[in-house]
Amino acid sequence: MKKIQSLRGMNDLLPADSPTWQYLESTVRSLFTQYGYREVRTPVVEQIDLFKRSIGEVTDIVEKEMYAFETLGGEQVSLRPEGTAGVVRACEQHGLLHNQTQRLWYLGPMFRYEKPQKGRLRQFHQFGVEVFGLEGPDIDGEILLMTARLWRQLGIADRVTLQINSLGTPQSRAAHRAALVEYLQQHRDQLDADSQRRLETNPLRILDSKNPAMESLLEAAPSLQDYMDDESREHFARLCQILDAAGVAYEVNPRLVRGLDYYSRTVFEWVTDSLGAQGTVCGGGRYDGLVEQLGGKPTPAVGFGMGVERLVLMLDALGVVPDSIGQNLDVYLTAVGDVQVAALTLAEQLRSQCPDLRIQCHSGGGSFKSQMKKADKSGAPVALILAEDEVAAGTVTVKYLREERPQDTVAADQLDELLNNYFGKCHPEPRSGVGISQSIESSTRS
Ligand code: ATP
Ligand code: MG
Numbered sequence: 001m002k003k004i005q006s007l008r009g010m011n012d013l014l015p016a017d018s019p020t021w022q023y024l025e026s027t028v029r030s031l032f033t034q035y036g037y038r039e040v041r042t043p044v045v046e047q048i049d050l051f052k053r054s055i056g057e058v059t060d061i062v063e064k065e066m067y068a069f070e071t072l073g074g075e076q077v078s079l080r081p082e083g084t085a086g087v088v089r090a091c092e093q094h095g096l097l098h099n100q101t102q103r104l105w106y107l108g109p110m111f112r113y114e115k116p117q118k119g120r121l122r123q124f125h126q127f128g129v130e131v132f133g134l135e136g137p138d139i140d141g142e143i144l145l146m147t148a149r150l151w152r153q154l155g156i157a158d159r160v161t162l163q164i165n166s167l168g169t170p171q172s173r174a175a176h177r178a179a180l181v182e183y184l185q186q187h188r189d190q191l192d193a194d195s196q197r198r199l200e201t202n203p204l205r206i207l208d209s210k211n212p213a214m215e216s217l218l219e220a221a222p223s224l225q226d227y228m229d230d231e232s233r234e235h236f237a238r239l240c241q242i243l244d245a246a247g248v249a250y251e252v253n254p255r256l257v258r259g260l261d262y263y264s265r266t267v268f269e270w271v272t273d274s275l276g277a278q279g280t281v282c283g284g285g286r287y288d289g290l291v292e293q294l295g296g297k298p299t300p301a302v303g304f305g306m307g308v309e310r311l312v313l314m315l316d317a318l319g320v321v322p323d324s325i326g327q328n329l330d331v332y333l334t335a336v337g338d339v340q341v342a343a344l345t346l347a348e349q350l351r352s353q354c355p356d357l358r359i360q361c362h363s364g365g366g367s368f369k370s371q372m373k374k375a376d377k378s379g380a381p382v383a384l385i386l387a388e389d390e391v392a393a394g395t396v397t398v399k400y401l402r403e404e405r406p407q408d409t410v411a412a413d414q415l416d417e418l419l420n421n422y423f424g425k426c427h428p429e430p431r432s433g434v435g436i437s438q439s440i441e442s443s444t445r446s
Helices: 018-034 048-055 060-064 084-093 137-154 170-186 193-201 212-219 230-246 308-318 340-353 368-377 388-393 412-423 436-445
Strands: 045-047 067-070 076-079 102-111 123-132 160-166 264-272 280-286 301-307 331-336 359-361 382-387 395-400 408-411
Touching (some): 018 137, 018 308, 045 048, 045 084, 048 076, 048 084, 084 301, 137 160, 137 230, 137 264, 160 230, 170 193, 230 264, 301 308, 331 340, 331 368, 340 412
Parallel strands (some): 331 382
Antiparallel strands (some): 045 076, 123 301, 264 280, 280 301
């Protein structure tokens, strides 16, 4: 029978690869918490109209990347392609935007029906941040400083660069759009097929094209900056001041527009050249019009999403994940003979006494020799030997697997002290009253 495989572009995360994810996730979680942001989780499936209305009908995502389907009940739904729309919906639905500001973060899988390749998947993961109710450039600055700190903490600060731009207001965009369309129509023959199609639907996005054949044409196109309103100009200048003062380097890229319709004013991307074509690791900006567009009161907002898989690729390639994130055991407890109950009891006791140690208790029987082989393979530096003799005597034998050092035999109730000294990181809990040797004895008797 043909075995069932995972869907194209959807990856399993296997144990050998999970340390990098755990490292990244715990670093990001504590960073967001450090800045006073709170977590929000929304469903992975939403009504398809939520995405059409927010992201925009003529964007790449809605036109050709939606992982959408009809349910048995006849509802048109889509797996979420990004996080912002769902967060806005949730905040509106639960009244979180009423006369209050929100600083929120999320982590979760996103889905886009794209052609799978390196750094581009159909199920991928994003961290994201959304801030509601604040319109000043200081908050744009805050989230950029937060991302800059993240790169420093992860050890990849010298591998990413920040590009920023301002899209102005919807009014200034409309004026620019008219001029742009006129210019591009005059040079229609020089546009590639994709851009010709976008000329009718999403002309601004043509500026974002990476086709080298159109480079000089786009270079000379009417620039958004020439149509920008004074307030947006001032907003952007102040953001630049904040970044300058904080020593965060950036490049103003007047052609950066981003692929989603809802952006206004600030847009930005953190890009790297260590990932080939899929070089954007984090993108975001201001979306002051979106809440209203989805039926809420006008609410300024700013946020970003970052691609976890791309960051994981970078972290692995650079080898910056600390070894301590690895999953080697500290202690392998063997159970030779009819001592399973005593072994489990001892392991439980040690886990209470030394909560930082990774302790695995042997299961499945077998000879002393075969159990020691497993202990060796586990990577643990210490093996504990518990056989019938030890249980009868209330002792445990400690073998050091990674160094020349004679084994120790200690009373079971002194084991935590020995492990504490050896690993130097145990925090014994207050004794419960029942000593280890006592509980081993009572468990072997029953
Ligand atoms: P790209 O230009 O690479 O297609 P995008 O503009 O579509 O990116 P956003 O919608 O801004 O991307 O999403 C934010 C981040 O999510 C991206 O910068 C990237 O790191 C990640 N990302 C987007 N699409 C994918 C995907 N299909 N697979 C893996 N990561 C992705
Ligand atoms: Mg894309």
